[in-house]
Amino acid sequence: MARLDVKDEVIHLRSAGVDLGKRFLLGCVRTPSTTHAGRWSLETERFGTSQAEIRRLLAWLVERRVEVVVMEATSDYWRSVYYLLQPHLT
Structure with missing residues (x-):
């Protein structure tokens, strides 16, 4: 089993997940909290x-x-x- 060093980790401060379906898409964005240092804010939208x-x-x-x-x-x-x-996002 390979050892994962902390230096190998990539942390994206602003990331999103999108669940794609036939009738709708559900997006969730994770960003750094503006009120609590070291915490994340989550926002979802349909x-x-x-x-x-x-x-x-x-x-x-x-x-x-x-x-x-x-x-x-x-x-x-x-x-x-x-x-x-x-063309706009990774």
């Missing part, structure tokens, strides 16, 4: 699956200065979201 709603998701992520996005999807629902977000 989006539709239309192009306009995916653009709203992009604006929501950019407004929060997200550094990295992870997506979880069933089937091919990830494609339209990925292709819209990819």
Whole structure:
């Protein structure tokens, strides 16, 4: 078993997860707390699956200065979201 050194860890201060479904997308953003040093703030938002709603998701992520996005999807629902977000976010 490989040993993981602390220096090997990458911590993204502003990250997001997006759960992709047929009828809606659910986004969650984690950012440093503005009121408690060393703590995190979580914010969630529900989006539709239309192009306009995916653009709203992009604006929501950019407004929060997200550094990295992870997506979880069933089937091919990830494609339209990925292709819209990819030029702007990691």
